[in-house]
Amino acid sequence: MKDLKVLVIGGNGKTGRKLNKKLVDSGIETRVVSRSSEVPFDWTQPKTWAAAVEGMNAVYITFQPDLAVPGSQEAIQGFTDLAIRMGISRIVLLSGRGEIEAEKCEDIVMNSDSKWTIVRCDWFNQNFSESMFLEPILAGHVALPRSEAKIPFVDTDDIADVAYESFMDEKHIGQIYELTGPRLLTFKEVTEEIAAATKREIQFTELSFEQYNAMLRELQIPDDYIWLVDYLFTEVLDGRNAKTTDTIEKVLGRKPKDISEFIKETSATGVWNP
Ligand SMILES: NC(=O)c1ccc[n+]([C@@H]2O[C@H](COP(=O)([O-])OP(=O)(O)OC[C@H]3O[C@@H](n4cnc5c(N)ncnc54)[C@H](OP(=O)(O)O)[C@@H]3O)[C@@H](O)[C@H]2O)c1
Numbered sequence: 001m002k003d004l005k006v007l008v009i010g011g012n013g014k015t016g017r018k019l020n021k022k023l024v025d026s027g028i029e030t031r032v033v034s035r036s037s038e039v040p041f042d043w044t045q046p047k048t049w050a051a052a053v054e055g056m057n058a059v060y061i062t063f064q065p066d067l068a069v070p071g072s073q074e075a076i077q078g079f080t081d082l083a084i085r086m087g088i089s090r091i092v093l094l095s096g097r098g099e100i101e102a103e104k105c106e107d108i109v110m111n112s113d114s115k116w117t118i119v120r121c122d123w124f125n126q127n128f129s130e131s132m133f134l135e136p137i138l139a140g141h142v143a144l145p146r147s148e149a150k151i152p153f154v155d156t157d158d159i160a161d162v163a164y165e166s167f168m169d170e171k172h173i174g175q176i177y178e179l180t181g182p183r184l185l186t187f188k189e190v191t192e193e194i195a196a197a198t199k200r201e202i203q204f205t206e207l208s209f210e211q212y213n214a215m216l217r218e219l220q221i222p223d224d225y226i227w228l229v230d231y232l233f234t235e236v237l238d239g240r241n242a243k244t245t246d247t248i249e250k251v252l253g254r255k256p257k258d259i260s261e262f263i264k265e266t267s268a269t270g271v272w273n274p
């Protein structure tokens with residue numbers, strides 16, 4: 001595995017950053033790319049892809065904004081074809097659990113002439129600390145639909161560890177790994193745990209889909225992002241994912257990180273102090 005040269009797409013992000021560190025610490029050559037990297041890579045600009053792939057033989061794919069969005073299949077097909085033509089033989093694809101459209105992108109990679117592993121994840125814990133729920137937490141008011149949905153939030157530490165293992169051992173080739181945390185919680189329960197850990201008052205309000213949609217429009221969130229959020233809340237949170245898997249334990253030989261541990265650690269960093 002020492003001759004691996006891994007292109008880490010989105011390597012400054014929630015999972016890529018941690019995966020890249022593990023690879024580099026093991027002496028593996030990597031190239032981290034995104035729109036702001038020295039060699040820029042943009043999913044919306046196919047002409048940027050070849051320079052990123054040049055000289056590499058493996059790739060960790062994190063697509064933006066989500067494999068479920070319209071146009072993702074064309075991009076994944078185009079990128080995969082190019083990458084294989086340019087010498088990439090190993091692909092680890094980060095995907096979303098319970099997303100039929102994302103599975104079509106997985107199929108493209110699985111049907112390619114590559115050694116692939118699919119890492120299909122439930123909602124990340126880090127959505128509360130590095131992504132869409134951070135701002136509401138800081139504002140002291142989380143307002144969301146689907147407050148009854150039970151979600152097995154998964155930690156990006158575990159996702160990065162599984163992605164790393166996938167590159168390290170050939171036994172992971174041809175596997176679809178469905179990753180969840182060890183417990184089902186609602187958005188309200190997570191908000192309450194964060195409030196308790198930070199000793200802050202954080203209100204939770206249940207919204208209807210219409211109210212949530214109107215709120216996003218009022219905040220001038222772009223239409224394609226509203227489409228994605230709508231899709232995630234209506235389709236993916238319909239109960240299909242309301243169960244945990246034991247995949248992390250099977251792959252890593254240890255228990256997945258509980259969201260309480262994530263909340264304790266994150267609270268200590270001060271990121272949730274307004
Ligand atoms: N969040 C969840 O709960 C969840 C659950 C399951 C699956 N996923 C999937 O995880 C993937 C994201 O992975 P992640 O969370 O590790 O990454 P991330 O933190 O969302 O983003 C990584 C980097 O992608 C770059 N980026 C944004 N737009 C881009 C574009 N058009 N082209 C190239 N790079 C772009 C950004 O850097 P620059 O600004 O420098 O470009 C960003 O720092 C998505 O496909 C998502 O569907 C997420």
